[in-house]
Amino acid sequence: MKYQSQSVAKLYFIAAIALFVAQILFGLIMGLQYVMGDFLFPEIPFNVARMVHTNTLIVWLLFGFMGSAYYLVPEESETELYSPKLAVILFWVFLGAAGATVAAYLLVNYSTLAAATGNELLPTMGREFLEQPTITKIGIVVVVLGFLFNIGMTMLKGRKTTINLVLMLGLVLLAVFFLFSFYNPENLVLDKFFWWWVVHLWVEGVWELILGALLAFVLIKVTGVDREVIEKWLYMIIAMAFITGILGTGHHFYFIGAPEYWQTIGSIFSAMEPIPFFMMTLFAFNMVNRRRRDHPNKAAVLWALGTGVMAFLGAGVWGFLHTLAPVNFYTHGTQITAAHGHMAFYGAYVMIVITMISYTMPLMRGRAACNSAASQVMEMWSFWLMTVSMVFITLFLTAAGIVQVWLQRYNDAPQAFMVVQEQLAIFYWMRELAGVIFLLGLVLYIASFFIKGEEATA
Numbered sequence: 001m002k003y004q005s006q007s008v009a010k011l012y013f014i015a016a017i018a019l020f021v022a023q024i025l026f027g028l029i030m031g032l033q034y035v036m037g038d039f040l041f042p043e044i045p046f047n048v049a050r051m052v053h054t055n056t057l058i059v060w061l062l063f064g065f066m067g068s069a070y071y072l073v074p075e076e077s078e079t080e081l082y083s084p085k086l087a088v089i090l091f092w093v094f095l096g097a098a099g100a101t102v103a104a105y106l107l108v109n110y111s112t113l114a115a116a117t118g119n120e121l122l123p124t125m126g127r128e129f130l131e132q133p134t135i136t137k138i139g140i141v142v143v144v145l146g147f148l149f150n151i152g153m154t155m156l157k158g159r160k161t162t163i164n165l166v167l168m169l170g171l172v173l174l175a176v177f178f179l180f181s182f183y184n185p186e187n188l189v190l191d192k193f194f195w196w197w198v199v200h201l202w203v204e205g206v207w208e209l210i211l212g213a214l215l216a217f218v219l220i221k222v223t224g225v226d227r228e229v230i231e232k233w234l235y236m237i238i239a240m241a242f243i244t245g246i247l248g249t250g251h252h253f254y255f256i257g258a259p260e261y262w263q264t265i266g267s268i269f270s271a272m273e274p275i276p277f278f279m280m281t282l283f284a285f286n287m288v289n290r291r292r293r294d295h296p297n298k299a300a301v302l303w304a305l306g307t308g309v310m311a312f313l314g315a316g317v318w319g320f321l322h323t324l325a326p327v328n329f330y331t332h333g334t335q336i337t338a339a340h341g342h343m344a345f346y347g348a349y350v351m352i353v354i355t356m357i358s359y360t361m362p363l364m365r366g367r368a369a370c371n372s373a374a375s376q377v378m379e380m381w382s383f384w385l386m387t388v389s390m391v392f393i394t395l396f397l398t399a400a401g402i403v404q405v406w407l408q409r410y411n412d413a414p415q416a417f418m419v420v421q422e423q424l425a426i427f428y429w430m431r432e433l434a435g436v437i438f439l440l441g442l443v444l445y446i447a448s449f450f451i452k453g454e455e456a457t458a
């Protein structure tokens with residue numbers, strides 16, 4: 001580690017991993033509720049478990065992004081972080097707000113929570129991913145503003161690099177688009193329209209900048225390839241992300257009551273959205289093939305390559321599968337969507353955060369470059385267990401989705417929703433099994449941090 005203040009990232013990463021565990025546990029609870037409808041009823045209803053699963057996911061990814069920035073920005077800027085103290089204070093504020101919100105989801109009836117937190121003054125609650133009480137949302141804005149101030153000031157006093165700039169742009173726009181979560185029009189069409197300005201423009205727009213910047217940073221470090229080469233790739237990737245992703249938002253406007261031209265615009269532009277993701281795959285493999293040195297942190301290299309592949313499969317391939325309007329007409333809101341949502345979130349954003357953790361954690365824990373060989377072997381096992389089981393979760397849900405579309409929609413005698421769900425039970429059991437293996441992989445991942453021993457050499 002070059003600068004002492006980079007180590008605040010450690011706190012953020014530990015919180016991220018803890019919330020990751022919570023997220024997976026609630027995923028498994030829901031997976032069981034899919035096949036045993038009254039499991040944990042009435043203590044943890046499905047809708048509550050779902051809210052906890054998705055909200056902890058988003059929050060731990062935000063912890064991961066912030067931790068990554070606190071590590072990356074000082075190193076790129078070649079200066080200490082502007083205020084490590086502010087970073088620590090904001091960490092506790094964010095963790096407190098996240099913990100209190102999850103506890104409230106679990107302990108208080110949602111409508112009671114809405115009333116108790118003054119939702120009627122500024123109604124923002126009740127929408128998927130944006131269920132947080134308005135005060136929590138305000139808390140998030142405060143934390144993110146403080147964070148942006150802190151890394152912004154660090155950048156201003158130090159060296160300006162492309163990676164820093166792209167990361168900063170991504171993070172600022174992340175904050176800007178989150179502001180649309182405060183806009184909650186009565187009109188449901190408008191509501192849905194702008195809801196996607198948060199959700200779609202995050203994952204298929206500005207988060208891609210964060211993803212690209214973090215990937216570029218790790219690739220420079222582990223391959224020693226010239227910065228100029230890496231920067232050129234980064235520019236092309238983010239240009240393609242914007243060119244395709246902004247108008248690609250139209251793939252969510254097909255059937256919500258928005259004008260019909262969105263079916264054409266959305267289909268055309270979103271069909272090109274896999275391009276930037278494919279470029280990221282090429283980017284990662286190209287840089288590793290052209291490496292100037294063999295970095296001893298093999299686990300980090302594996303995570304970086306894995307991100308390139310899995311982001312393309314989950315977002316690019318599984319996204320393309322249902323993105324054209326005539327296809328989406330049948331697949332909208334089915335298990336196909338869930339299959340894609342899982343692999344895309346895992347492949348792109350979960351994996352890039354773990355890539356950063358994998359590269360930086362050994363350094364923050366006082367090692368010269370990497371963990372012991374034994375620790376890395378265990379980490380690489382966890383990589384394969386989590387990644388392969390996520391592939392299976394995706395395949396089982398895709399199979400369920402195809403049968404669902406067939407029986408429930410693409411049929412002369414369509415069957416009712418729940419009648420169809422009964423017939424999908426076998427796929428849901430297999431998804432649950434794959435989920436348990438995913439959890440096992442996560443446990444191994446955490447265990448790998450506790451394996452000591454001599455540092456590995458290249």
Ligand code: HEM
Pocket residue numbers: 128203204251252270271273274311314315316318319320321322323324328331332333334337340341342344345348349
């Ligand atoms: C890493 C990037 C991505 C992530 C994390 C992601 C995640 C998701 C999630 C979670 C949903 C479900 C939203 C809901 O609750 O309704 C969704 C929907 C969708 N995604 Fe993605 N996505 C990504 C990239 C893409 C790409 C590149 C495409 C197209 C090529 C795509 C096409 C779609 C479509 C068409 C839907 C709507 C499905 C429906 O109508 O039910 N996604 N995505």
Ligand code: HEM
Pocket residue numbers: 024027028029030031034050053054057337338339341342345346350431432434435436438439
């Ligand atoms: C890193 C791993 C995971 C990620 C990134 C993830 C992400 C997500 C996302 C984005 C959604 C919302 C999907 C949508 O609206 O289309 C979701 C829902 C869900 N997840 Fe996960 N998840 C993960 C692991 C798991 C595991 C291991 C299980 C259980 C075996 C699981 C079970 C579920 C269930 C049952 C839902 C609700 C689907 C529905 O509403 O019908 N997830 N997850």
Ligand SMILES: [Fe+2]
Pocket residue numbers: 200204248249251252
């Ligand atoms: Fe989208």
